Ligand code: SAM
C-alpha cells in the first residue's frame with residue numbers, strides 16, 4: 578500500500594522510483610521538478626530540520642490568546658498517537674528525513690504521562706537529535722532533573738507577566754509562582770540557555786516589557802517576545818490589538834540600549850539585540866509584521882498524527898492513517914516529503930484572502 582492508496586494528500590503525481598538503493602526518496606520524483614534528496618525539501622529551497630511534536634492538545638492554563646475559558650473539544654483519546662506510534666514517526670524523521678531537532682510542545686507537553694520516557698527514547702536515536710521543550714512551566718520544577726537525566730537539552734518557558742493578578746487574568750489561572758520556580762529549576766538543572774517566551778497584549782501586559790527584560794537579565798534568562806498571531810480558539814485576534822515588534826522595540830529602548838546582534842537571525846526566527854552592550858540579549862519574533870517564512874526550517878506533528886508544514890497550513894497529511902493502516906516506514910517518509918514539497922512560500926497572514934486555521938495553537942503545537 579502506498580501513500581496514495583491510503584488517501585494521503587499528494588502534491589504532483591503518484592510516487593515513482595526510489596532515488597536510493599535502500600529505498601529512501603521513493604516519492605521524491607513524484608512531483609514535477611522534485612529533487613532526488615531524501616530530506617524534507619520544498620520548492621522554495623527550504624529544508625525542514627526542526628520537528629515540533631505536540632504531545633497533547635490539553636492544557637492546565639487558559640491563555641486568552643490561545644484557548645477559550647471553557648468549551649474547547651479535546652481530541653478523542655483513541656485518535657492520539659501512542660508513545661510507540663510517536664516514537665516510530667520521530668525515528669523516521671530523524672533517520673530518514675534529516676530532522677536534527679525534536680521540540681516537544683502542545684497544549685501543555687508536561688501533561689503527557691510518558692514525557693520523561695519519550696525524551697529518553699529520543700535521546701537513544703542515532704543520529705541523536707537535539708531535544709527541547711516548550712512549556713508553561715507548571716510542574717516543571719520538581720521534574721527538571723528527571724528531564725535532564727533523560728536527555729533534555731534546552732527549554733523555553735512561557736511567562737507573560739510578573740504581576741500575579743495580571744498573570745491570573747491572562748492565563749485564567751493563579752500559577753505565576755510555579756512558572757518562576759520552573760525557571761529557577763531549569764537553571765539549577767544545568768539547562769542553558771533558559772529561554773522565556775512572552776506574548777504582549779495591548780492594555781493587559783504590554784507595560785511590562787522592560788520589567789520582564791530586567792528580570793531576565795538579572796537571572797541569566799534569554800527573553801524573546803513573540804508577536805501575537807491569529808491562532809486563538811475564539812478567532813478574536815485583530816491587527817490593531819496586536820502589539821507589534823516595532824512597538825516592543827520602542828518600549829524597551831526607553832530603558833535599555835539595544836544593538837542589533839551580529840548573528841542577526843541565522844535561520845532562527847528571533848531578531849536578536851544586545852542589551853546595554855552585552856552579554857545579555859533579547860529576541861523579538863515578528864511573525865506577523867516581519868515574517869521569516871523564507872528561512873523556515875520547521876515541520877510539525879500534531880498529537881493526533883497529522884503533519885503540518887506551517888502553523889497556518891490549511892492542509893494536513895495524515896500519518897496516523899498510514900501508521901495504523903500498515904504503512905511502511907518508507908511510505909510514511911514519502912508522505913512527509915510530498916507534504917513538504919507542497920509547502921507554501923509564506924503564512925499569508927498579511928494577504929487579504931488569509932483564513933485563520935481551524936485548529937487553535939493549543940491543538941497544533943506552538
Ligand atoms: N503550553 C506551552 C507553552 O505555553 O509554552 C507550549 C505550547 S504554547 C502553544 C507554545 C508557545 O506559543 C507559547 O510560548 C505561547 O505563548 C505561544 N502562543 C500561543 N498562542 C499564541 C498566539 N496566538 N500568538 C503567538 N504566540 C502564541
Ligand code: SF4
Nearest residue numbers: 636638640643684713
Ligand atoms: Fe496552554 Fe501554552 Fe496555550 Fe497558554 S499558550 S493556553 S499555556 S498551550
